[in-house]
Amino acid sequence: MAARGEMNTDRALLVDLYELTMAAAYFQHHIECQATFELFVRHLPPERSYLVASGLDSALTFLENLHFTEDDVRFLEQLPAFHTVSPEFFDYLRGFRFHGDVRAVQEGTLVFAEEPLLQVTAPVLEAQIAETYLLAVMHYETLVASKAARTVRAAGGRAVLEFGTRRAHGPEAGVRAARAACVGGCEATSNVLAGALYDLPLAGTAAHSWTQVFPSERRSFEALLETFPDTAILLVDTYDPLVGAEIAATLKTSIPGVRLDSGDLLEKSRHVREILDRHGRHDAKIVASGDLNEFKIEALVAGGAPIDSFGVGTDMVTSRDVPALSVVYKLVETITGGVAQPKTKFSEEKVYWPGRKQVFRYFQDGQYHHDLLARAQEDYPEALPLLEPVMREGHRLAAAPAVKQIRERTLANLACLPPAYQALSGAPVYPVEKSAKLDQLLGEVRAQHFGAVKSSR
Amino acid sequence: MAARGEMNTDRALLVDLYELTMAAAYFQHHIECQATFELFVRHLPPERSYLVASGLDSALTFLENLHFTEDDVRFLEQLPAFHTVSPEFFDYLRGFRFHGDVRAVQEGTLVFAEEPLLQVTAPVLEAQIAETYLLAVMHYETLVASKAARTVRAAGGRAVLEFGTRRAHGPEAGVRAARAACVGGCEATSNVLAGALYDLPLAGTAAHSWTQVFPSERRSFEALLETFPDTAILLVDTYDPLVGAEIAATLKTSIPGVRLDSGDLLEKSRHVREILDRHGRHDAKIVASGDLNEFKIEALVAGGAPIDSFGVGTDMVTSRDVPALSVVYKLVETITGGVAQPKTKFSEEKVYWPGRKQVFRYFQDGQYHHDLLARAQEDYPEALPLLEPVMREGHRLAAAPAVKQIRERTLANLACLPPAYQALSGAPVYPVEKSAKLDQLLGEVRAQHFGAVKSSR
Numbered sequence: 001m002a003a004r005g006e007m008n009t010d011r012a013l014l015v016d017l018y019e020l021t022m023a024a025a026y027f028q029h030h031i032e033c034q035a036t037f038e039l040f041v042r043h044l045p046p047e048r049s050y051l052v053a054s055g056l057d058s059a060l061t062f063l064e065n066l067h068f069t070e071d072d073v074r075f076l077e078q079l080p081a082f083h084t085v086s087p088e089f090f091d092y093l094r095g096f097r098f099h100g101d102v103r104a105v106q107e108g109t110l111v112f113a114e115e116p117l118l119q120v121t122a123p124v125l126e127a128q129i130a131e132t133y134l135l136a137v138m139h140y141e142t143l144v145a146s147k148a149a150r151t152v153r154a155a156g157g158r159a160v161l162e163f164g165t166r167r168a169h170g171p172e173a174g175v176r177a178a179r180a181a182c183v184g185g186c187e188a189t190s191n192v193l194a195g196a197l198y199d200l201p202l203a204g205t206a207a208h209s210w211t212q213v214f215p216s217e218r219r220s221f222e223a224l225l226e227t228f229p230d231t232a233i234l235l236v237d238t239y240d241p242l243v244g245a246e247i248a249a250t251l252k253t254s255i256p257g258v259r260l261d262s263g264d265l266l267e268k269s270r271h272v273r274e275i276l277d278r279h280g281r282h283d284a285k286i287v288a289s290g291d292l293n294e295f296k297i298e299a300l301v302a303g304g305a306p307i308d309s310f311g312v313g314t315d316m317v318t319s320r321d322v323p324a325l326s327v328v329y330k331l332v333e334t335i336t337g338g339v340a341q342p343k344t345k346f347s348e349e350k351v352y353w354p355g356r357k358q359v360f361r362y363f364q365d366g367q368y369h370h371d372l373l374a375r376a377q378e379d380y381p382e383a384l385p386l387l388e389p390v391m392r393e394g395h396r397l398a399a400a401p402a403v404k405q406i407r408e409r410t411l412a413n414l415a416c417l418p419p420a421y422q423a424l425s426g427a428p429v430y431p432v433e434k435s436a437k438l439d440q441l442l443g444e445v446r447a448q449h450f451g452a453v454k455s456s457r
Numbered sequence: 458m459a460a461r462g463e464m465n466t467d468r469a470l471l472v473d474l475y476e477l478t479m480a481a482a483y484f485q486h487h488i489e490c491q492a493t494f495e496l497f498v499r500h501l502p503p504e505r506s507y508l509v510a511s512g513l514d515s516a517l518t519f520l521e522n523l524h525f526t527e528d529d530v531r532f533l534e535q536l537p538a539f540h541t542v543s544p545e546f547f548d549y550l551r552g553f554r555f556h557g558d559v560r561a562v563q564e565g566t567l568v569f570a571e572e573p574l575l576q577v578t579a580p581v582l583e584a585q586i587a588e589t590y591l592l593a594v595m596h597y598e599t600l601v602a603s604k605a606a607r608t609v610r611a612a613g614g615r616a617v618l619e620f621g622t623r624r625a626h627g628p629e630a631g632v633r634a635a636r637a638a639c640v641g642g643c644e645a646t647s648n649v650l651a652g653a654l655y656d657l658p659l660a661g662t663a664a665h666s667w668t669q670v671f672p673s674e675r676r677s678f679e680a681l682l683e684t685f686p687d688t689a690i691l692l693v694d695t696y697d698p699l700v701g702a703e704i705a706a707t708l709k710t711s712i713p714g715v716r717l718d719s720g721d722l723l724e725k726s727r728h729v730r731e732i733l734d735r736h737g738r739h740d741a742k743i744v745a746s747g748d749l750n751e752f753k754i755e756a757l758v759a760g761g762a763p764i765d766s767f768g769v770g771t772d773m774v775t776s777r778d779v780p781a782l783s784v785v786y787k788l789v790e791t792i793t794g795g796v797a798q799p800k801t802k803f804s805e806e807k808v809y810w811p812g813r814k815q816v817f818r819y820f821q822d823g824q825y826h827h828d829l830l831a832r833a834q835e836d837y838p839e840a841l842p843l844l845e846p847v848m849r850e851g852h853r854l855a856a857a858p859a860v861k862q863i864r865e866r867t868l869a870n871l872a873c874l875p876p877a878y879q880a881l882s883g884a885p886v887y888p889v890e891k892s893a894k895l896d897q898l899l900g901e902v903r904a905q906h907f908g909a910v911k912s913s914r
Contacts, residue, residue: 035670137627
């Protein structure tokens with residue numbers, strides 16, 4: 001079995017080229033200031049009213065293990081783009097490690113637009129090199145955890161099973177999706193490697209091909225039950241789901257359950273339930289699958305479909321309606337010789353809040369009321385600060401919690417988010433206020449910048 | 458540097474649980490028939506009029522290396538779902554290898570709905586176990602190569618650079634996307650690991666943070682050029698793109714180019730070109746980026762934007778408008794004791810063509826005219842058969858071609874596809890006819906199945 005975290009190691013080359021060219025240029029110019037970068041989503045699309053933070057374990061595992069092998073360095077040395085770079089830089093890479101500090105919101109925490117999920121403070125070169133990978137893991141795992149949370153809510157207490165690896169963006173995305181789906185509230189995954197790496201419950205049924213190989217549907221069901229008498233879920237719709245259900249219900253042994261994968265699942269599940277019950281198979285469960293998403297599940301639940309669990313694949317692992325978020329990793333502060341300089345940019349529509357920040361969450365009657373995005377130095381004792389130290393000088397401050405625990409945190413978080421914000425569509429925007437000091441800082445940075453630009457021309 | 462193909466090895470557990478439970482049940486029931494599975498896309502969405510086949514190298518590398526480590530087997534042995542499975546099955550897994558034959562369309566070939574990209578013939582257990590992984594790699598790489606081909610076409614001869622790893626579905630998806638984007642026609646990628654693994658040209662510029670770290674934009678440009686005099690592309694829109702361009706154009710050294718990442722790129726690129734030209738910087742290139750896709754690029758090209766290359770990220774690597782295809786891996790035939798039995802299923806809307814197939818491509822005046830989906834045994838000497846043997850008894854028949862060669866094949870294929878089918882929207886459906894013998898076979902399988910169902914009741 002692959003070691004825990006093996007998805008995130010030996011990946012120093014898994015960066016955009018410009019991280020390494022900038023690193024070389026920082027190195028050659030002896031630019032060694034401390035820099036703070038914050039990773040956040042610029043704005044939520046209309047299809048999402050909250051995000052479930054995920055990916056932190058991957059991010060920290062990556063930072064702890066980040067190093068260049070001799071082969072990595074040799075590859076870079078021979079790149080045409082690097083022929084003007086001094087040999088000292090490559091020696092530096094041979095000994096490179098990440099020595100920075102990281103603050104983050106815990107996985108399973110709900111976050112909103114402009115709120116940092118991760119805050120990295122390190123020598124600028126080290127913080128810069130990590131950009132591509134940190135964005136990629138935080139973005140994707142948060143994307144899937146958020147989609148999963150919507151799906152789980154729609155299921156109204158019935159189990160949601162993650163079945164999507166085959167349509168994920170590559171098999172490794174399937175592993176990440178499985179973990180993130182469980183972070184978002186799914187009960188189990190079909191991805192065996194994810195189960196092994198992250199101690200996730202595994203679930204599965206059978207494929208149409210299983211039934212097709214046998215001379216009769218009945219014989220295929222009997223054979224599967226002979227090997228898996230306690231767990232086999234019989235896929236009954238290879239030919240005709242009602243005929244298949246009748247065959248399953250009249251087997252001589254007990255049957256754990258059946259799966260429907262096509263057609264009108266509301267109507268079919270009712271018929272199948274009737275057939276099972278008529279034969280006294282009250283304990284046999286019905287699993288439904290087939291291009292399901294939160295909207296279809298909501299309709300099935302509202303219609304009273306007698307479905308015990310939903311297998312969800314493509315829509316969840318690709319976050320099909322929103323396959324990407326506007327996630328960025330932005331320089332917010334440099335410290336040179338003890339002097340902090342807040343940073344932002346002013347190109348069109350891309351201004352962001354400068355300076356190191358903290359997110360304060362306000363409660364009312366045990367429910368989330370609003371958030372306040374403020375400067376890191378501010379203090380609001382009546383609110384919960386979301387960003388916590390998780391890494392110091394390149395070392396994790398605590399072992400990663402189990403995914404099962406993170407899942408509990410997600411569900412506890414969702415229980416505190418007023419239901420209006422959890423509507424699958426048309427939810428109001430959760431209020432994220434900005435502190436007066438933060439607003440003042442943006443004004444100062446803008447004035448200082450445009451003053452400097454004028455005086456330099 | 459990671460060894461070639463390391464993305465696709467040691468991944469026997471990267472499967473859906475049901476592949477392994479079915480394997481156990483096949484094993485215990487001594488079901489050892491040969492099975493042929495075909496991997497195809499059921500139907501193309503309206504946003505896609507063709508697909509560029511990709512992922513075959515990943516698929517074959519996986520099959521060649523597929524094995525279970527001792528740790529893998531021990532993990533499976535202790536799973537509750539497997540407690541009814543006999544110890545002989547786990548011993549079988551310890552020695553498991555894939556011994557099958559594979560036929561496939563070459564990467565870079567254009568394919569359409571219902572046409573097999575891959576045809577796997579092996580003992581049913583071996584062919585079944587490979588399902589999840591084969592679908593995941595073929596689906597994602599084909600998805601991105603197809604999106605890339607549209608993007609490259611829209612650019613009308615200007616370079617398209619793949620910059621998307623940070624928004625891909627995890628960093629590993631970024632590596633796959635980089636390769637697939639180059640298969641689809643991109644000139645280079647920013648993903649360094651993909652460059653190392655697949656010998657792809659690398660490209661990159663600089664981030665806003667580079668400029669922000671310096672006391673002035675001018676100094677940031679000078680510093681980057683000091684380290685990379687021949688290749689530095691200056692990002693000019695951290696504060697104001699026209700001011701940035703003016704600063705770049707008035708540097709004392711020559712400048713390879715500038716990048717614009719925000720705002721109205723048509724208007725901005727014209728102004729920036731004017732500024733560069735006014736200062737005699739006729740050789741300085743303009744790279745544009747910022748949530749680009751084929752439609753925006755088409756409009757920029759149509760508007761005569763003086764942009765030399767387009768950096769494309771999120772839309773390409775997530776195939777944002779179509780983040781998943783209806784790709785499946787279906788049993789089409791079993792052979793038991795020398796007798797072939799064609800297979801399909803009859804559940805609603807999910808019938809597919811039974812039997813082993815071949816795709817015949819017809820030409821007229823050097824252009825693709827139509828395809829014919831036929832039985833594998835049929836022969837149409839006037840047409841080009843697309844499926845070729847690529848693996849026999851678990852061994853590749855030839856080394857994988859270089860991505861650069863595959864890219865040439867893609868471009869040659871596109872040159873043969875009549876332009877109407879390449880319209881970015883509203884393209885007609887490319888005709889894929891079915892042979893009379895294939896149609897007849899479906900009728901026979903249906904008649905036989907429903908006859909058998911009747912007689913068994």
